[in-house]
Amino acid sequence: MLIVAPMAPTVEAYRQQFPDLVDAHLRVARCPNPLCPLKGAGPLTLHQVRGRAAWETAERNDQAAQRVPVARCRCAACRMTHALLPDFLAPFAATWSRCTRAC
Numbered sequence: 001m002l003i004v005a006p007m008a009p010t011v012e013a014y015r016q017q018f019p020d021l022v023d024a025h026l027r028v029a030r031c032p033n034p035l036c037p038l039k040g041a042g043p044l045t046l047h048q049v050r051g052r053a054a055w056e057t058a059e060r061n062d063q064a065a066q067r068v069p070v071a072r073c074r075c076a077a078c079r080m081t082h083a084l085l086p087d088f089l090a091p092f093a094a095t096w097s098r099c100t101r102a103c
Contacts (some may be wrong), residue, residue, distance in 0.1 A: 001033050003073075007086040011054075011068060014086050022046065022071045025084060031075035032082060042077035056088060 006022045010013035014021065031042035050065040071084040085091060 001080065002085050002091050003029060003032055003082050004087055004091065006051070006081050011066065011088065015069070016040070018069050021086045022084060026073060029073070031078060031080065032076050033075060033080045036075060036078040036080070038077040042075040044073040044075055044082065045079055047072045047074040052089065
């Protein structure tokens with residue numbers, strides 16, 4: 001499951017503040033899984049960090065690609081893994097722009 005969260009105004013600011021931003025969100029984030037035994041109250045912990053390729057424009061050439069870190073977190077209660085996605089990366093899209101709707 002995806003958790004889309006406002007994190008930083010720019011990609012560069014997000015990269016520089018990544019550890020602090022993830023830590024702040026994990027303190028307040030709760031499991032979005034409707035089948036979680038704690039009914040969405042399960043605390044999340046950092047599970048791993050993955051890089052995601054993103055392009056600023058629709059022209060997807062290799063030189064313009066940037067790696068953006070995406071935190072993956074796990075619920076202790078249901079053991080499900082969730083991606084903590086910054087709001088400038090639209091889910092399942094290759095380019096970045098602010099997410100305009102709830103996912």
